[in-house]
Amino acid sequence: MNQPTVTSRFAPLPAACAVSSDPGEPLTKRQHSEPPHAYRAPFQRDRARIIHARAFRRLAGKTQVFTHGYSDHYRSRLTHTIEVTQLARTIAAALGLNGDLTESLALVHDIGHPPFGHAGERALDEAMQAHGLRFDHNLHALRIVTAFEQRYAAFPGLNLTLGVREGIVKHSRDYDPVEHPELAEYFLDRQPPLEAQLIDLADEIAYLTADFDDGFSSGILNLAHVRDHVALFERYYAPMAAQYQAAAPERLIDESLKRMLNAFTGDLITRSEEALAEAGIANLAQVRDAGRRLVALSSEMETLRREAKQYLSTHLYESDAVTPEHERARRIITSLYECLVRDPSLLPANCATALTVEGAPRTVADYIAGMTDPFLLAQYERYRALCDS
Numbered sequence: 001m002n003q004p005t006v007t008s009r010f011a012p013l014p015a016a017c018a019v020s021s022d023p024g025e026p027l028t029k030r031q032h033s034e035p036p037h038a039y040r041a042p043f044q045r046d047r048a049r050i051i052h053a054r055a056f057r058r059l060a061g062k063t064q065v066f067t068h069g070y071s072d073h074y075r076s077r078l079t080h081t082i083e084v085t086q087l088a089r090t091i092a093a094a095l096g097l098n099g100d101l102t103e104s105l106a107l108v109h110d111i112g113h114p115p116f117g118h119a120g121e122r123a124l125d126e127a128m129q130a131h132g133l134r135f136d137h138n139l140h141a142l143r144i145v146t147a148f149e150q151r152y153a154a155f156p157g158l159n160l161t162l163g164v165r166e167g168i169v170k171h172s173r174d175y176d177p178v179e180h181p182e183l184a185e186y187f188l189d190r191q192p193p194l195e196a197q198l199i200d201l202a203d204e205i206a207y208l209t210a211d212f213d214d215g216f217s218s219g220i221l222n223l224a225h226v227r228d229h230v231a232l233f234e235r236y237y238a239p240m241a242a243q244y245q246a247a248a249p250e251r252l253i254d255e256s257l258k259r260m261l262n263a264f265t266g267d268l269i270t271r272s273e274e275a276l277a278e279a280g281i282a283n284l285a286q287v288r289d290a291g292r293r294l295v296a297l298s299s300e301m302e303t304l305r306r307e308a309k310q311y312l313s314t315h316l317y318e319s320d321a322v323t324p325e326h327e328r329a330r331r332i333i334t335s336l337y338e339c340l341v342r343d344p345s346l347l348p349a350n351c352a353t354a355l356t357v358e359g360a361p362r363t364v365a366d367y368i369a370g371m372t373d374p375f376l377l378a379q380y381e382r383y384r385a386l387c388d389s
């Protein structure tokens with residue numbers, strides 16, 4: 001008997017909506033010209049360059065959300081990045097987009113984040129403001145891949161394609177071309193390709209569901225309270241609890257979060273297909289000129305996403321349970337930053353050129369932003385007597 005054919009309910013978009021990997025595609029161009037590889041396409045080479053970068057390896061030692069009551073089970077920036085990557089690849093495949101470009105963009109999307117998560121980022125930004133500077137993780141990521149990573153004799157940086165660098169610049173925000181003339185090559189007055197657009201939502205969906213998971217594991221989130229206040233969670237938890245009455249709550253949480261993730265992903269794919277069809281989008285040029293991002297959730301799922309995110313903000317990210325950890329991270333980063341700006345001779349020798357060109361406040365920020373959580377703590381302990389004097 002013939003097996004039934006399994007078909008996707010998702011119809012691929014017109015192929016011309018995807019970024020091409022052909023050598024003639026402008027987004028495959030690199031800052032420094034290199035001969036083509038015998039059997040690897042340009043975005044496949046970018047993927048390899050990102051994975052082999054030191055800044056990528058350091059994601060393993062950076063907090064995603066949790067330092068609270070240390071556990072081996074919490075996500076790090078690296079495991080979060082891997083989760084975003086697999087989700088982004090799934091969405092790209094369903095939509096018929098460029099999987100290699102999508103994967104490279106997902107792997108690099110958090111490479112510019114400082115230690116200790118958003119608390120660390122806020123602290124570093126505040127410390128820099130005293131010197132007239134700001135911390136911007138997209139621009140920091142761009143500097144990592146174009147300058148800080150040193151792996152080639154002929155040029156600094158990883159020499160990534162224009163497509164990946166544009167995606168880094170446009171992750172979760174848009175820059176004003178007038179305020180940022182240095183970013184002129186990244187099409188600031190046009191929309192990013194769909195491969196870059198989907199990363200932002202893959203990131204949102206991945207961390208939202210993962211943070212519920214880690215939040216429950218940590219004991220900070222309360223199951224009954226979440227069921228009462230997060231409609232999408234309860235939508236899946238209630239039927240699972242009725243169906244598996246003997247199951248442990250932890251398994252029902254797992255099942256519910258998987259269903260939430262699946263619901264967001266399916267909705268994202270369907271809604272994006274609809275949005276592209278409604279706008280009559282048939283190729284990349286039309287994606288870029290659409291005037292808005294076309295990869296989106298439906299309004300119902302967007303409302304549910306915002307509700308869930310707001311819940312996490314109040315009851316997890318800004319909760320009393322994590323405030324002491326955030327306060328400690330802020331104190332350590334502020335103290336080490338000020339200390340190294342006061343006495344840049346404490347910086348490693350390979351910062352000498354940057355110190356001359358960029359000055360101490362920027363160079364120290366770049367140095368601290370690159371640190372893992374444990375390395376930051378070790379540096380703080382090493383200079384504590386100086387820092388806190």
Ligand code: MG
Pocket residue numbers: 080084109110203207
């Ligand atoms: Mg992320």
